[in-house]
Amino acid sequence: MYFNEEHNALRQTVRRVVDTEINPNMDAWEETTAPLHDLFEKMGDLGLLGICYDPEVGGQGLDYWFDTVFLEEIGHIHGVGVQGAIADQTHMATPALHEFGSEYLKEAFLRPAVAGEMVAAIAVTEPGAGSDVAAMRTRATKDGNGYIINGTKTFITNGVQADFVVVLARSSHAPGYHSFSLFVVPKELPGFSVSRELDKLGWRSSDTAELFFDDVRVPEENRIGTEGEGFIYQMRQFQHERFAAIPMSYVGARDVIDMTVEHIRQRVVFGKPLSRKQVLRHRIADWLTEIECLKQLTYHIVRMKNKGMDVTREVSMGKLLAGQMLRRITDGCLQMFGGMGFMNESLITRYYRDVRAASIAGGADEIMRDVIAKMEGL
Ligand SMILES: Cc1cc2nc3c(=O)[nH]c(=O)nc-3n(C[C@H](O)[C@H](O)[C@H](O)COP(=O)(O)OP(=O)(O)OC[C@H]3O[C@@H](n4cnc5c(N)ncnc54)[C@H](O)[C@@H]3O)c2cc1C
Incomplete structure (x- = not known):
C-alpha cells in the first residue's frame, strides 16, 4: 500500500547487504566490534548512506518512505550494535551537516561520510550532562579565526573508529539556548584523544568511547552554521x-x-x-x-x-x-x-x-x- 517497485528494489539491496555482508559476521563482531570503514565503504558504494541527502553531496535525494525502507531492513541486523553504528552515520552525526553545513564542510566531511570513506560520530553527552544537555561543560573559546575546545564527552557511538566527530560545545557565556555551537572535529587535530573505549552490557558489536578535548584548536570554518545556534x-x-x-x-x-x-x-x-x-x-x-x-x-x-x-x-x-x-x-x-x-x-x-x-x-x-x-x- 505504501511501497512501490522502487521502494522494493531498495529493500532488496539493503536486505542483500544485511544477509551477506553483516549477519554472517555478527557473532564475530560481537567479540571484536564491526570494522566500520570496511562496511561503510560497501554501503556507500551502493548509495545507502545518504538516501535522503542531496545528490550534490553524493546522496540519493529520495523521500522519507525510502528512508523508512532502509531503516526497516537495517532492523533485521542480528544485533543493535551494528544497527546503531549505521544509524549514527546516517541519522545521528550527519543531518545537521547536511542541513546547515557550509559548502566546505559538506565537501570535506559530508561527501566522504555519504561515500563511506569516513566514519562519523556525534558527541553531545558528557560525564556530568546527559538528559540535561544544556548543563554541558565542554567549552569552545573564540581564539582569532578559530576556537579552542576543552572538555570530555562520553558514551560516544563509533567514537573509537570515527574520522571526525560532530561536537556540541558551549561557545559563549550568554544564558539560554543560543550559547552553544556545533563543530566538526577531525580526529587528527592535536589535543583530541579517545581516552577510553567503554565496555558495555550490550551493543557489543559497536564501539563506544569517552573522548577528551585538550586545547583542541578548531578553525572557524569547522563550525556548522551560525555561532550560538548549535543547541x-x-x-x-x-x-x-x-x-x-x-x-x-x-x-x-x-x-x-x-x-x-x-x-x-x-x-x-x-x-x-x-x-x-x-x-x-x-x-x-x-x-x-x-x-x-x-x-x-x-x-x-x-x-x-x-x-x-x-x-x-x-x-x-x-x-x-x-x-x-x-x-x-x-x-x-x-x-x-x-x-x-x-x-x-x-x-x-x-x-x-x-x-x-x-x-x-x-x-x-x-x-x-x-x-x-x-x-x-x-
Ligand atoms: C548505547 C548507547 C549509545 C549512546 N550513543 C551516544 C552518542 O553517540 N552520542 C552521545 O552524545 N550520547 C550517546 N549516548 C548517551 C545517551 O544519549 C545518554 O545516556 C542519555 O541521553 C541519558 O543521559 P545520561 O546517561 O547522562 O543519564 P542521566 O541524564 O544521568 O539520567 C539518568 C536517569 O534519570 C532520568 N531522568 C533524567 N532527567 C529526568 C527528569 N527530569 N525526570 C525524570 N527522570 C529523569 C533519565 O531518564 C535516566 O533514566 C549513548 C548511550 C548509550 C546507552
Whole structure:
C-alpha cells in the first residue's frame, strides 16, 4: 500500500547487504566490534548512506518512505550494535551537516561520510550532562579565526573508529539556548584523544568511547552554521536519530517474535507444542497488534515528514513506545524460551542485552515523556 517497485528494489539491496555482508559476521563482531570503514565503504558504494541527502553531496535525494525502507531492513541486523553504528552515520552525526553545513564542510566531511570513506560520530553527552544537555561543560573559546575546545564527552557511538566527530560545545557565556555551537572535529587535530573505549552490557558489536578535548584548536570554518545556534541544530538532529530508532525497533521486535514462534512450535511440553497454549498465542497476538500500531504511527510520521511538518511530538511518542515495547516483547519472548533463553548460544540473549539501551540512548523514556507533556501544555 505504501511501497512501490522502487521502494522494493531498495529493500532488496539493503536486505542483500544485511544477509551477506553483516549477519554472517555478527557473532564475530560481537567479540571484536564491526570494522566500520570496511562496511561503510560497501554501503556507500551502493548509495545507502545518504538516501535522503542531496545528490550534490553524493546522496540519493529520495523521500522519507525510502528512508523508512532502509531503516526497516537495517532492523533485521542480528544485533543493535551494528544497527546503531549505521544509524549514527546516517541519522545521528550527519543531518545537521547536511542541513546547515557550509559548502566546505559538506565537501570535506559530508561527501566522504555519504561515500563511506569516513566514519562519523556525534558527541553531545558528557560525564556530568546527559538528559540535561544544556548543563554541558565542554567549552569552545573564540581564539582569532578559530576556537579552542576543552572538555570530555562520553558514551560516544563509533567514537573509537570515527574520522571526525560532530561536537556540541558551549561557545559563549550568554544564558539560554543560543550559547552553544556545533563543530566538526577531525580526529587528527592535536589535543583530541579517545581516552577510553567503554565496555558495555550490550551493543557489543559497536564501539563506544569517552573522548577528551585538550586545547583542541578548531578553525572557524569547522563550525556548522551560525555561532550560538548549535543547541537548536542538535535538537533538530535528535529528531532524525529518534525517528531512526522506531522502524528498527518494530522490525527487531517482529524478528524476536518470529524466532520465538519457531521455538515454541517445536518445543513439546506436557505432550503438546508450546505454541498450542492459548495464553502464549494470545500474548503474541497482543504484541503483534502493538507492533502494527507503532508501524502505523511511523507511517503517519513519514507522511508528516514528507510534507515538511514538525514531527517532534509524534517522534517522541514513537521513540518512547518503541523502547518500551521492544524491551517488553524481548523479555516476554525470552521467557518462552525457558532455560534456553538464558544461554548465550541462543540469539535472544543478545537482543535481551541490546534492547535495554532503547529506553536510554538518544533521549531516555523520561525525557520523551517530558517533551510530550510540554507539547501537550502540561
Ligand atoms: C548505547 C548507547 C549509545 C549512546 N550513543 C551516544 C552518542 O553517540 N552520542 C552521545 O552524545 N550520547 C550517546 N549516548 C548517551 C545517551 O544519549 C545518554 O545516556 C542519555 O541521553 C541519558 O543521559 P545520561 O546517561 O547522562 O543519564 P542521566 O541524564 O544521568 O539520567 C539518568 C536517569 O534519570 C532520568 N531522568 C533524567 N532527567 C529526568 C527528569 N527530569 N525526570 C525524570 N527522570 C529523569 C533519565 O531518564 C535516566 O533514566 C549513548 C548511550 C548509550 C546507552
